[in-house]
Amino acid sequence: MANSRKKIPTILCSKELLDKAFKKASKIQKKGFDNVDKNKKTAISKISVAGDIISSNLAKYVKAFPSFSKTSQFEMELIDVILGIDKLKKSLGALNWCSAKALELEKVYLGKVKKAQNSEEISRLRREFYGRLSSLVDQIDQDLKFVAFARDKLKELPEIDPTVPTVVIAGFPNVGKSQLVERISTARPKIAPYPFTTQGIGIGHFVVGRKRYQVVDTPGLLDRKLEERNKIELQAILALKHLADVIVFLIDPSETSGYSMKDQLALLESIKTNLAGIPIIEIENKSDIVKIESPRMKISALTGDGIDDLLGLIIEMLDRTRKANNSEPIAI
Numbered sequence: 001m002a003n004s005r006k007k008i009p010t011i012l013c014s015k016e017l018l019d020k021a022f023k024k025a026s027k028i029q030k031k032g033f034d035n036v037d038k039n040k041k042t043a044i045s046k047i048s049v050a051g052d053i054i055s056s057n058l059a060k061y062v063k064a065f066p067s068f069s070k071t072s073q074f075e076m077e078l079i080d081v082i083l084g085i086d087k088l089k090k091s092l093g094a095l096n097w098c099s100a101k102a103l104e105l106e107k108v109y110l111g112k113v114k115k116a117q118n119s120e121e122i123s124r125l126r127r128e129f130y131g132r133l134s135s136l137v138d139q140i141d142q143d144l145k146f147v148a149f150a151r152d153k154l155k156e157l158p159e160i161d162p163t164v165p166t167v168v169i170a171g172f173p174n175v176g177k178s179q180l181v182e183r184i185s186t187a188r189p190k191i192a193p194y195p196f197t198t199q200g201i202g203i204g205h206f207v208v209g210r211k212r213y214q215v216v217d218t219p220g221l222l223d224r225k226l227e228e229r230n231k232i233e234l235q236a237i238l239a240l241k242h243l244a245d246v247i248v249f250l251i252d253p254s255e256t257s258g259y260s261m262k263d264q265l266a267l268l269e270s271i272k273t274n275l276a277g278i279p280i281i282e283i284e285n286k287s288d289i290v291k292i293e294s295p296r297m298k299i300s301a302l303t304g305d306g307i308d309d310l311l312g313l314i315i316e317m318l319d320r321t322r323k324a325n326n327s328e329p330i331a332i
Contacts, residue, residue, distance in 0.1 A: 051106030
């Protein structure tokens with residue numbers, strides 16, 4: 001969906017769409033062997049052009065949106081959080097309905113104009129068609145506006161590929177999550193906004209051999225107890241269940257992040273409870289400042305100490321999880 005949502009065209013409101021159709025139709029003038037024939041041919045062309053522009057543009061809007069049947073569960077969850085799946089389906093359905101109705105109306109009035117006997121009747125039928133077409137499109141104005149809003153929201157989303165083995169970094173602010181993402185990524189991670197995070201989400205990648213892996217930092221999401229979240233935040237976090245193959249929970253034993261070990265371990269337990277089933281690697285960062293007695297791996301995202309061992313463990317767990325789910329890492 002990531003690439004397809006970038007191709008969704010600008011969505012016009014009802015007035016803009018009608019203006020586009022009628023402006024194009026207004027330029028049409030046809031020749032005939034007499035005045036009635038000329039007016040009839042002109043009216044037929046105007047009706048055809050106006051109806052086709054409305055119908056084809058609406059159909060194009062619907063077709064440009066990602067197919068829900070081909071959208072990953074993770075992306076479906078995100079769309080539901082941001083927009084509401086049912087609401088988006090309803091609005092796209094309204095556009096599809098109007099597209100078909102516009103063609104039906106066009107066919108009806110083309111038949112009437114062809115049977116018209118004089119210029120006055122031809123002119124009346126054309127105006128009548130314009131009026132009914134306008135009424136039809138005006139009925140879906142709110143749907144057009146919502147689809148335009150949906151298009152803008154979808155284009156803003158970071159390009160996270162749910163088919164790539166993914167490790168999600170969790171922990172309180174200032175424990176070194178972003179630094180770790182930068183440290184293990186082969187290029188500087190892209191920072192992009194999510195509508196439900198307080199900061200930009202960090203997305204990095206690393207390649208081992210010919211296999212590509214994805215690492216995601218989620219500031220503003222996995223940095224306080226899930227029980228304290230509002231509905232939208234909780235939905236967004238639960239969407240991670242469809243994305244994360246492994247979670248790395250970063251702990252700051254130095255407490256220089258401003259959070260006590262007690263609070264950090266409470267957050268860890270909250271994530272274990274609410275995201276049960278996802279393997280979690282517990283890591284103590286800032287080994288350059290302090291090391292405590294514990295069975296957890298020690299690293300320093302600042303100096304790079306222990307990063308190679310951590311990366312090896314991440315890859316091992318990602319590959320193991322993907323194999324368990326009958327899904328191999330993506331080869332490049």
